[in-house]
Amino acid sequence: MKNKTKWQELTEKGINAVFMLCGIVAVGFVLCITVHLVIAGLPAIMKIGLPTFLFGTTWQPTATTTEPSFGILPFILTSIYGTAGAVLIGVPIGLLTAIFLAKAAPPKFAKLIHTAVELLAGIPSVVYGLVGMIILVPGIQRAFDLPSGATLLAAIIVLTIMILPSIINVSETALRAVPREYEEASMALGATEMETFFRVSVPAAKSGIAAAVVLGVGRAIGEAMAIIMVSGNVANLPGLLTSVRFMTTAIASEMAYAAAGSLQQQALFSIGLVLFLFIMMINVFLNVFVKGRRTA
Amino acid sequence: MDTIMEVKDLNLWYGDHHALHDINVDIPKNQITALIGPSGCGKSTFLKTLNRMNDLVENVKITGNIIYNNENIYAPKVDVTWLRKRIGMVFQKPNPFPMSIYDNIAYGPRTHGITSKVKLDNIVEKSLKDAAIWDEVKDRLNTSALGMSGGQQQRLCIARALAVEPDILLMDESTSALDPISTGKIEELAVELKKKYTVVMVTHNMQQAVRISDYCAFFLLGDLVEFSKTEEMFSMPKDRRTEDYITGRFG
Amino acid sequence: MVENVAVSQPVAQPTGFSKRKLWNQGAKALIWGSAILTCVLLAFLIGYIFYRGVPYLSWELLTSQSSYVKKTIGILPNLMNTLYIILVAMVIVLPLGTGAAIYLTEYATNKKLVKLIEFASEALTGIPSIIFGLAGLVLFSEMFGLKQGILAGGLTLVMMVLPVIIRTTQESLKTVPNAYREGSLAMGASKWHMVRTVVLPNAVDGIVTGCILSIGRIVGESAALLFTAGFGLVLNDFFTALESSSATLTVALYVYASERGETNVAFAIAVILMTLTLILNFSANYAAKKLKN
Numbered sequence: 001m002k003n004k005t006k007w008q009e010l011t012e013k014g015i016n017a018v019f020m021l022c023g024i025v026a027v028g029f030v031l032c033i034t035v036h037l038v039i040a041g042l043p044a045i046m047k048i049g050l051p052t053f054l055f056g057t058t059w060q061p062t063a064t065t066t067e068p069s070f071g072i073l074p075f076i077l078t079s080i081y082g083t084a085g086a087v088l089i090g091v092p093i094g095l096l097t098a099i100f101l102a103k104a105a106p107p108k109f110a111k112l113i114h115t116a117v118e119l120l121a122g123i124p125s126v127v128y129g130l131v132g133m134i135i136l137v138p139g140i141q142r143a144f145d146l147p148s149g150a151t152l153l154a155a156i157i158v159l160t161i162m163i164l165p166s167i168i169n170v171s172e173t174a175l176r177a178v179p180r181e182y183e184e185a186s187m188a189l190g191a192t193e194m195e196t197f198f199r200v201s202v203p204a205a206k207s208g209i210a211a212a213v214v215l216g217v218g219r220a221i222g223e224a225m226a227i228i229m230v231s232g233n234v235a236n237l238p239g240l241l242t243s244v245r246f247m248t249t250a251i252a253s254e255m256a257y258a259a260a261g262s263l264q265q266q267a268l269f270s271i272g273l274v275l276f277l278f279i280m281m282i283n284v285f286l287n288v289f290v291k292g293r294r295t296a
Numbered sequence: 297m298d299t300i301m302e303v304k305d306l307n308l309w310y311g312d313h314h315a316l317h318d319i320n321v322d323i324p325k326n327q328i329t330a331l332i333g334p335s336g337c338g339k340s341t342f343l344k345t346l347n348r349m350n351d352l353v354e355n356v357k358i359t360g361n362i363i364y365n366n367e368n369i370y371a372p373k374v375d376v377t378w379l380r381k382r383i384g385m386v387f388q389k390p391n392p393f394p395m396s397i398y399d400n401i402a403y404g405p406r407t408h409g410i411t412s413k414v415k416l417d418n419i420v421e422k423s424l425k426d427a428a429i430w431d432e433v434k435d436r437l438n439t440s441a442l443g444m445s446g447g448q449q450q451r452l453c454i455a456r457a458l459a460v461e462p463d464i465l466l467m468d469e470s471t472s473a474l475d476p477i478s479t480g481k482i483e484e485l486a487v488e489l490k491k492k493y494t495v496v497m498v499t500h501n502m503q504q505a506v507r508i509s510d511y512c513a514f515f516l517l518g519d520l521v522e523f524s525k526t527e528e529m530f531s532m533p534k535d536r537r538t539e540d541y542i543t544g545r546f547g
Numbered sequence: 548m549v550e551n552v553a554v555s556q557p558v559a560q561p562t563g564f565s566k567r568k569l570w571n572q573g574a575k576a577l578i579w580g581s582a583i584l585t586c587v588l589l590a591f592l593i594g595y596i597f598y599r600g601v602p603y604l605s606w607e608l609l610t611s612q613s614s615y616v617k618k619t620i621g622i623l624p625n626l627m628n629t630l631y632i633i634l635v636a637m638v639i640v641l642p643l644g645t646g647a648a649i650y651l652t653e654y655a656t657n658k659k660l661v662k663l664i665e666f667a668s669e670a671l672t673g674i675p676s677i678i679f680g681l682a683g684l685v686l687f688s689e690m691f692g693l694k695q696g697i698l699a700g701g702l703t704l705v706m707m708v709l710p711v712i713i714r715t716t717q718e719s720l721k722t723v724p725n726a727y728r729e730g731s732l733a734m735g736a737s738k739w740h741m742v743r744t745v746v747l748p749n750a751v752d753g754i755v756t757g758c759i760l761s762i763g764r765i766v767g768e769s770a771a772l773l774f775t776a777g778f779g780l781v782l783n784d785f786f787t788a789l790e791s792s793s794a795t796l797t798v799a800l801y802v803y804a805s806e807r808g809e810t811n812v813a814f815a816i817a818v819i820l821m822t823l824t825l826i827l828n829f830s831a832n833y834a835a836k837k838l839k840n
Contacts, residue, residue, distance in 0.1 A: 222675020
């Protein structure tokens with residue numbers, strides 16, 4: 001019997017190790033990002049004090065005549081309201097479109113809408129921001145007679161359009177997975193197609209639809225470039241028709257000119273850390289919630 | 297015997313495939329009519345023409361008349377949702393909704409406009425009793441229907457169909473996915489049900505047809521070969537093909 | 548048991564509950580309306596961008612760099628930067644991601660490790676781009692001492708796009724029938740030989756799809772590149788760009804639109820980006836269809 005040569009054994013082990021290393025790099029990335037975000041974000045929080053940071057309502061990091069203040073509550077609230085607004089409008093429209101695609105669409109029309117959704121998903125965020133800046137902002141200014149149309153409302157509209165494709169795709173998959181037997185049973189009892197879709201198919205797909213909502217929330221709260229051009233970039237407490245700043249746009253707009261190593265720059269990293277934790281919390285919470293319902 | 301449905305010159309095509317040829321039969325009221333025949337002979341297809349479930353299939357073409365309640369059910373102005381309320385169906389594989397037992401039964405009545413909780417409670421209780429399953433589930437009406445055994449689920453589906461107060465119950469091989477004990481229970485149930493309802497059932501199982509049906513319709517390759525009282529068909533079949541099938545020469 | 552009640556008489560057809568009909572018609576209107584709205588949104592977006600941008604797509608714009616002296620604007624540097632960064636990112640992420648996918652489908656024995664890697668990959672997809680930008684800033688610029696440039700930006704993009712490559716390659720590897728693997732091993736091939744000669748060639752379509760998807764993401768990315776690749780609008784050759792502040796097309800769009808007020812240039816860039824997106828989209832679909840056959 002011919003035995004494997006030492007050389008053969010070594011090469012095989014080596015190749016195995018190389019590929020395993022590639023896999024571990026992915027884990028490494030996550031670890032590095034988390035660790036370094038924490039390291040970069042903690043100093044400012046410690047210097048400013050966690051309560052003052054999270055709940056302070058004034059953000060003036062470069063104030064010279066008074067003490068600079070680093071309260072990020074306006075950003076946190078704006079991100080929450082903006083995301084909530086986008087989800088409240090986007091989920092119904094997205095779900096309805098998904099029902100259309102999964103159940104009611106004539107085949108040619110379905111293909112058309114599918115292509116539309118895919119293309120919408122592929123448009124870069126800055127392009128959304130540009131169109132929003134040129135059309136939405138002046139539009140809102142005229143409609144509500146404001147000094148500037150760059151408002152939370154404009155941002156919510158942009159965010160809604162941006163999260164539509166995610167919601168539509170995941171909901172559609174969930175709806176298509178509903179067993180045909182449920183729908184046949186419903187129709188055999190004398191229900192119409194619409195009644196079947198809304199009263200049987202949608203409830204049967206609810207965990208998939210919940211996943212779609214989670215996806216939408218994640219995308220909305222993390223968006224920066226699409227809304228930086230339409231939201232006004234002022235650190236106000238959020239109001240629908242006020243210029244606002246999100247956690248994301250705060251980082252994007254000030255990082256460029258914050259002095260390296262300054263408390264301002266460190267505070268921006270802290271905002272990043274808060275955002276990161278927010279998103280992790282949302283994912284964990286909603287995943288437990290969704291998975292919990294599935295096993296119930 | 298009173299007739300509840302008259303089928304006249306019924307033909308059905310799936311695309312180019314001529315699946316049912318010139319079917320003529322009168323379905324007797326308050327009797328169990330069994331549709332028998334080898335696989336692919338058209339009996340399930342025929343069953344589905346009776347409540348227009350074939351409408352859901354693409355490329356289906358149907359000619360002929362089916363008279364029920366003095367009207368052709370294929371007339372354009374017929375409200376199909378009303379028709380399916382009067383003619384209920386139980387499928388081969390039990391298919392309760394992923395909802396509570398109560399909501400499964402209440403689904404039909406709610407769809408047709410009944411919202412009062414009192415009325416729904418009564419309908420749920422009555423339907424579950426008619427389906428001989430009330431005692432087993434009365435204490436867990438709010439638990440998921442998917443937690444029941446196959447036999448129980450099928451009786452639930454029967455109860456669900458009964459909840460909308462049909463005249464006719466169509467059963468499409470409803471016991472073929474069940475164990476012998478559950479099958480027996482459902483056969484007993486069918487015999488009870490015919491006092492109030494008319495039952496038309498497709499079955500693969502000739503012994504089942506002999507056991508519980510009053511009339512039999514033998515289908516072969518899309519033709520209705522013979523229709524007669526069960527006793528007559530199995531003791532003195534009129535057609536040579538019927539005799540060959542029931543004596544097991546093919547099928 | 549069923550009571551012996553008189554059999555119910557056939558009931559005449561109802562003339563239609565108007566509330567129920569109304570509900571049904573409303574539901575139908577809502578779902579058709581939403582679908583049409585989605586279409587209209589897209590048509591409007593594409594239409595408006597092309598309408599505003601195409602008139603400003605000049606040869607000068609595409610082949611020169613902005614000059615304050617001549618008072619002209621050119622986006623050639625940004626075109627080149629986008630190309631450079633695609634190159635850098637793909638050259639690194641392709642072997643890395645493919646290697647990880649091969650490990651997960653062909654070599655992995657430790658189930659916990661597989662779950663960990665897959666979890667990490669999932670986690671990466673959930674992180675917003677601005678956080679990647681911050682992480683890139685900290686990791687590559689500050690820790691590794693890289694200056695703002697294509698290299699730092701490209702490495703940041705590697706982190707973002709890695710899950711895409713891993714996922715699509717994994718799916719593609721899984722579609723290769725086990726019979727091929729068994730046939731090769733039965734002839735005495737070593738595992739790597741089997742993977743290299745029998746599995747990978749049959750998974751190429753999926754890997755290509757993954758590449759196209761990744762390039763699509765890279766082209767459209769902006770937030771992650773603001774602080775890692777920078778805002779520079781100067782034309783550089785590849786090696787200089789690696790370590791100099793270099794704005795890609797998307798970042799340039801942002802700069803021209805909001806800081807320089809040159810909305811026409813911004814729309815012209817938007818047209819280029821949209822066209823690239825459309826081409827990449829159709830290519831990905833085409834490659835995916837080939838994969839299915």
